Amino acid sequence: MKVIFGVEKLKLQKKKSIVAIGVFDGVHRGHQAIIETIVKDAHDLKVQSVVVTFEPHPLEILVPGAHLPILTGFDLKAKLIERMGVGLLLIIKFTKKFSQMPAQAFIDEILLKKLNVIEVVVGEGFRFGKNSAGDIQLLTNYGRERGYAVKSIPLVYVGGKAISSTRIRELLERGKILEARKILGHYPKLIGKVVQGCGRGRDIGFCTANIETKDKDSVPREGVYAGFVQLNGEAKACVVNIGGCPTFNVKRPRIEIHIIGFDKNIYGNKIEIEIVENIRKQKKFKDKSSLACQIEKDIAKAKKLLCGKFTEFNKYGSIGQAKKA
Structure with a gap:
């Protein structure tokens, strides 16, 4: 184009x-x-x-x-x-x-x-x-x-109501990803650049990528989500954290992803993220060990939620892209 x-x-x-x-x-x-x-x-x-x-x-x-x-x-x-x-x-x-x-x-x-x-x-x-x-x-x-x-x-x-951007916005603000998908015709997406973070993820055993995006207004409400990231045309499962980091008393909203089974330097890359389903709300844990334990559970749940969706991505170029009749 x-x-x-x-x-x-x-x-x-x-x-x-x-x-x-x-x-x-x-x-x-x-x-x-x-x-x-x-x-x-x-x-x-x-x-x-x-x-x-x-x-x-x-x-x-x-x-x-x-x-x-x-x-x-x-x-x-x-x-x-x-x-x-x-x-x-x-x-x-x-x-x-x-x-x-x-x-x-x-x-x-x-x-x-x-x-x-x-x-x-x-x-x-x-x-x-x-x-x-x-x-x-x-x-x-x-x-x-x-x-x-x-x-x-x-x-x-x-659902008996006309599709509008306002309706989609309200669903995202409530974290209703699957309902938003029905109206969008695809799962909510973000495009952003991978930037340097504070390294807290690596400290507790999980590499994370901090995403800088101009599309912050289209981000769902704070929480932890299962999704896909597209890197060089290849889809990879990921866990997406939207919001601050209560365990470390970080209140500034951010987008941070852990790409499952991936540990390469991608700083400066522009990547596309597709948010598929909510895993849980944000929560403050008593220490780094407790947080690491929860992240393990988040990864396991994300794998289960995303299982079988790679085929859909490969066929339509986007997970959950609306199929033509």
Whole structure:
């Protein structure tokens, strides 16, 4: 997938395009329905599939402080979109100036002139342009004049409720990983860089990797989880600790993983973590020996929980990735 940051860097596309537009925070099943449509239609018509998204989230600019934490930072969002087979990802920097672009100008200058669009796919209730004046009806009417088609994808429901980023966020805050997976279409993911820690894990007999991530807002609540880490395209089982370290009186939130059966230097590596299931809440132990004993139990439980899931990872490129019908 080709990634372009900024409309000014986008060259005129000679190949015709089918375009999906949205923020796509979380790339959940509702978003997947939109993106799957452009990938299929582009394949059928032998044209280019394009996702147009915005950074930062428009509400961060339009209503500073009002927007809830994002679910997926850019790196993770781009990776999830790429895995769906999209050809081009265009990231438009959302500014106050850009927010004043009229809806018709957005269509003419970006969709038609730059992307050579023949079909636009959006979600139900989509709005765009200055003062959110653009809607699906305007997009459709303008398409009749300009020669492109429009598809509106209806909301996706799970458990009788429409999927939304807010609903996913609430589930993560409650540590409801399996419920979040049903809505996301995949287990919660994090992407981060391995950085130097204090070495406490090694002191008690367990090598750990401290993860620095821009996606802290998408992290589930504090606790210990079973998951997978992807290193150089290979999935490895791990135990993930989210939060502080009560036994050592460390209150500063952090993400720390123990990769089961792995003891190599990976400082500086960017890795992807997939959180599969909660093991236990955080707890303060009386000493290092008691903590080490509990970690042994955590590892044993993680192995049991993750048993059999490697096959799913190898088949779909991601543990628990939503299967296509």
